[in-house]
Amino acid sequence: MVVEVINTGTELLLGDILNTNFQDLSKELNEKGFNVLYQTTVGDNEERILEVLDIALKRADIVITTGGLGPTRGDITAEMVAKYLNIPLELDQLSLDKIKAFFAKKEINMTNNNIKQAMVPKGAHILKNIRGTAPGMVVKTLEGKLIILLPGPPSEMKSVSSLEMIPYLEKHCKQQGIIHSKVLHLRDMSESSVAAQLDDIIMGQTNPTIAIYARKGEIVIRITAKSTTLIEAELLISAMEQVVRERLNKFIFGVDDETLASALGSLLKKGKYTIAFAESCTGGLASSMLTDIPGSSNYLLGSVVSYSNMAKNKVINVRQETLEEYGAVSQQVACQMAEGVRSLFGTNIGVGITGIAGPEGGSDLKPLGLVYISVTNEKGTVWEKNIFNGSRSDNKLRSVMSAFSLVIDKLNEL
Amino acid sequence: MVVEVINTGTELLLGDILNTNFQDLSKELNEKGFNVLYQTTVGDNEERILEVLDIALKRADIVITTGGLGPTRGDITAEMVAKYLNIPLELDQLSLDKIKAFFAKKEINMTNNNIKQAMVPKGAHILKNIRGTAPGMVVKTLEGKLIILLPGPPSEMKSVSSLEMIPYLEKHCKQQGIIHSKVLHLRDMSESSVAAQLDDIIMGQTNPTIAIYARKGEIVIRITAKSTTLIEAELLISAMEQVVRERLNKFIFGVDDETLASALGSLLKKGKYTIAFAESCTGGLASSMLTDIPGSSNYLLGSVVSYSNMAKNKVINVRQETLEEYGAVSQQVACQMAEGVRSLFGTNIGVGITGIAGPEGGSDLKPLGLVYISVTNEKGTVWEKNIFNGSRSDNKLRSVMSAFSLVIDKLNEL
Numbered sequence: 163m164v165v166e167v168i169n170t171g172t173e174l175l176l177g178d179i180l181n182t183n184f185q186d187l188s189k190e191l192n193e194k195g196f197n198v199l200y201q202t203t204v205g206d207n208e209e210r211i212l213e214v215l216d217i218a219l220k221r222a223d224i225v226i227t228t229g230g231l232g233p234t235r236g237d238i239t240a241e242m243v244a245k246y247l248n249i250p251l252e253l254d255q256l257s258l259d260k261i262k263a264f265f266a267k268k269e270i271n272m273t274n275n276n277i278k279q280a281m282v283p284k285g286a287h288i289l290k291n292i293r294g295t296a297p298g299m300v301v302k303t304l305e306g307k308l309i310i311l312l313p314g315p316p317s318e319m320k321s322v323s324s325l326e327m328i329p330y331l332e333k334h335c336k337q338q339g340i341i342h343s344k345v346l347h348l349r350d351m352s353e354s355s356v357a358a359q360l361d362d363i364i365m366g367q368t369n370p371t372i373a374i375y376a377r378k379g380e381i382v383i384r385i386t387a388k389s390t391t392l393i394e395a396e397l398l399i400s401a402m403e404q405v406v407r408e409r410l411n412k413f414i415f416g417v418d419d420e421t422l423a424s425a426l427g428s429l430l431k432k433g434k435y436t437i438a439f440a441e442s443c444t445g446g447l448a449s450s451m452l453t454d455i456p457g458s459s460n461y462l463l464g465s466v467v468s469y470s471n472m473a474k475n476k477v478i479n480v481r482q483e484t485l486e487e488y489g490a491v492s493q494q495v496a497c498q499m500a501e502g503v504r505s506l507f508g509t510n511i512g513v514g515i516t517g518i519a520g521p522e523g524g525s526d527l528k529p530l531g532l533v534y535i536s537v538t539n540e541k542g543t544v545w546e547k548n549i550f551n552g553s554r555s556d557n558k559l560r561s562v563m564s565a566f567s568l569v570i571d572k573l574n575e576l
Numbered sequence: 577m578v579v580e581v582i583n584t585g586t587e588l589l590l591g592d593i594l595n596t597n598f599q600d601l602s603k604e605l606n607e608k609g610f611n612v613l614y615q616t617t618v619g620d621n622e623e624r625i626l627e628v629l630d631i632a633l634k635r636a637d638i639v640i641t642t643g644g645l646g647p648t649r650g651d652i653t654a655e656m657v658a659k660y661l662n663i664p665l666e667l668d669q670l671s672l673d674k675i676k677a678f679f680a681k682k683e684i685n686m687t688n689n690n691i692k693q694a695m696v697p698k699g700a701h702i703l704k705n706i707r708g709t710a711p712g713m714v715v716k717t718l719e720g721k722l723i724i725l726l727p728g729p730p731s732e733m734k735s736v737s738s739l740e741m742i743p744y745l746e747k748h749c750k751q752q753g754i755i756h757s758k759v760l761h762l763r764d765m766s767e768s769s770v771a772a773q774l775d776d777i778i779m780g781q782t783n784p785t786i787a788i789y790a791r792k793g794e795i796v797i798r799i800t801a802k803s804t805t806l807i808e809a810e811l812l813i814s815a816m817e818q819v820v821r822e823r824l825n826k827f828i829f830g831v832d833d834e835t836l837a838s839a840l841g842s843l844l845k846k847g848k849y850t851i852a853f854a855e856s857c858t859g860g861l862a863s864s865m866l867t868d869i870p871g872s873s874n875y876l877l878g879s880v881v882s883y884s885n886m887a888k889n890k891v892i893n894v895r896q897e898t899l900e901e902y903g904a905v906s907q908q909v910a911c912q913m914a915e916g917v918r919s920l921f922g923t924n925i926g927v928g929i930t931g932i933a934g935p936e937g938g939s940d941l942k943p944l945g946l947v948y949i950s951v952t953n954e955k956g957t958v959w960e961k962n963i964f965n966g967s968r969s970d971n972k973l974r975s976v977m978s979a980f981s982l983v984i985d986k987l988n989e990l
Contacts, residue, residue: 177600
């Protein structure tokens with residue numbers, strides 16, 4: 163069962179709106195064993211909507227549209243599907259009653275153009291929309307293919323998709339097997355070095371398959387298996403995971419939805435360690451990312467954003483002489499920041515990050531992207547030097563990822 | 577000149593990654609007068625990439641691909657374009673030298689699979705990538721159409737697109753007319769209340785048009801005009817902007833790429849004010865967002881993430897009795913945090929943020945999402961109470977936006 167998603171809306175083509183609907187849909191469909199192979203975006207234009215419908219129905223078994231079910235003149239998806247299949251639109255009384263009730267409840271007058279939302283291709287199966295006025299619809303083609311129309315607003319799309327469309331598909335479409343996958347997250351590796359290490363496996367792979375990619379400052383390996391049952395898919399994945407781990411285990415810090423921050427959080431929680439950050443070039447991002455993890459108040463006692471030399475000296479005790487002799491961006495200052503913030507908050511671990519995030523402030527000796535990171539605990543202080551090459555916000559993110567990674571190294575030693 | 581964008585990558589079809597590249601690209605292309613009419617997503621599959629290339633080249637004059645230029649075996653875009661056009665790949669020595677230099681600068685060993693990234697379809701024009709190793713490419717078809725290959729990682733894609741592709745297109749392709757737009761950013765308003773205020777304008781609009789949407793904790797109004805010249809488009813937009821400002825001026829804090837953080841930064845810079853944050857539930861996010869602005873070291877002297885009562889008391893002087901009597905999430909503690917951090921760093925302005933981000937820790941008296949924000953300067957201290965009802969990270973973001981907004985109010989009073 164091949165699926166194609168068609169997202170309609172001129173606002174998508176203008177870049178006015180980020181298309182989050184496709185990610186939400188494809189994640190859910192893949193998890194249920196439906197194979198999404200194509201996605202198309204097209205504007206609110208009759209000719210082009212008919213054209214992409216035609217292409218999609220030639221290469222997919224299930225075509226899912228989003229958008230174009232609203233009350234305005236630009237909303238033409240239902241009309242175009244009816245036109246393409248050469249069937250009339252008809253009023254669905256139940257949908258109209260629901261639309262009327264929706265407006266009554268909100269104490270808003272219903273305008274006549276809302277009646278349009280209850281006009282559906284003859285014979286369509288209705289997918290109820292509890293979040294808005296436009297119902298979803300399922301229309302069957304003569305060849306037995308399905309066209310499914312979903313509303314465009316993300317909360318309505320998600321609600322109709324999860325509560326109505328997926329159960330319909332599970333009931334009416336035979337999934338030929340299951341596509342299941344597991345994600346491994348790696349640190350301290352580049353995409354190309356991971357690829358080099360797994361080259362022979364990738365060359366010979368059939369099922370499961372491996373994909374490697376970079377995402378938000380980390381490298382991700384996705385192992386995907388096709389099978390008839392979930393258990394069988396999991397067995398295939400687990401065998402492949404073992405092979406990958408034999409080569410790369412020390413770089414793998416988490417699976418599936420884990421992040422480097424959550425992996426660090428788990429280690430801190432497990433060891434009952436406390437931590438504090440002294441952040442210069444990252445400006446609070448390290449603390450913010452760690453506090454994205456629920457329960458982080460158990461281990462993060464506090465941090466200092468020491469964005470000026472004054473703050474470094476006065477609040478976390480970096481010596482004035484060190485700042486003058488080596489400059490704020492130096493291994494010496496990074497170490498004193500880590501030690502100073504550890505002592506200020508009385509934590510087990512202190513982290514210091516100082517660097518030049520850019521886009522200005524670099525020199526020959528200290529280039530843009532130069533970042534020193536230091537981690538200290540009762541056993542001593544380590545530091546590392548990095549040169550990142552991204553934008554200001556990339557460099558901030560990479561600095562945080564490197565700092566988290568260095569703390570994990572330190573914790574693994576204990 | 578019709579443009580189609582093809583985003584390649586199985587991770588996009590699996591829903592692993594949100595496609596932000598298309599929005600960035602389409603925004604930029606439309607602004608320069610290039611008409612993006614189609615977008616397709618396809619996986620890293622030879623047959624299907626060739627198929628969508630074929631469809632795209634039939635309906636568009638310029639086909640832009642993103643992704644598939646990396647060093648792994650799954651990266652096959654350049655190879656597929658060469659195959660489709662029946663031309664060989666050849667080594668681009670300059671690109672290889674740049675790749676070698678990139679690794680040398682980072683002091684990392686280059687693996688052999690990186691050489692692949694310097695293999696380009698014969699005769700391709702190279703678009704330099706200063707953010708990564710994969711160069712972009714422009715290939716001409718026999719019919720004079722263009723295929724442009726961009727790297728997939730967003731920071732690389734944006735850099736190659738803005739610095740290399742757009743100038744190339746402006747030089748080599750005739751644009752027919754201009755689509756220009758201007759974005760107004762609003763604070764302290766909901767999407768529906770903005771829509772209600774502009775309803776009659778939106779109903780009667782032809783050129784320019786208005787679109788309203790919510791984005792990252794703020795409301796945005798986009799005014800878009802079509803015209804033959806930029807000056808004419810700007811005149812149309814400016815007339816519409818005036819009408820909008822007559823109704824909503826006090827809520828508009830910035831235009832185009834401005835953010836609430838950059839608007840705050842500009843005000844601080846203009847008034848030569850300094851600022852410090854004491855962050856509890858936001859965990860460093862306010863400081864991090866303000867330090868995303870280049871030059872923020874001019875006004876942000878430092879911040880404290882006072883994530884524990886100990887940190888609040890010891891580092892920024894919140895009184896123990898206040899913590900015990902009112903609890904850490906209270907207007908009293910917010911005010912003492914603001915005053916304490918202002919005094920610690922000796923800044924003009926101090927900000928205190930304390931609340932319950934969730935998903936746990938709420939009670940009947942102090943529900944999830946309850947956040948107190950306080951701003952202080954030499955003239956006195958103000959505070960406000962908010963109850964947000966988003967996820968943990970939504971609540972953090974909304975707290976930061978409210979804090980920035982409250983500081984802007986305070987600065988406007990001065």
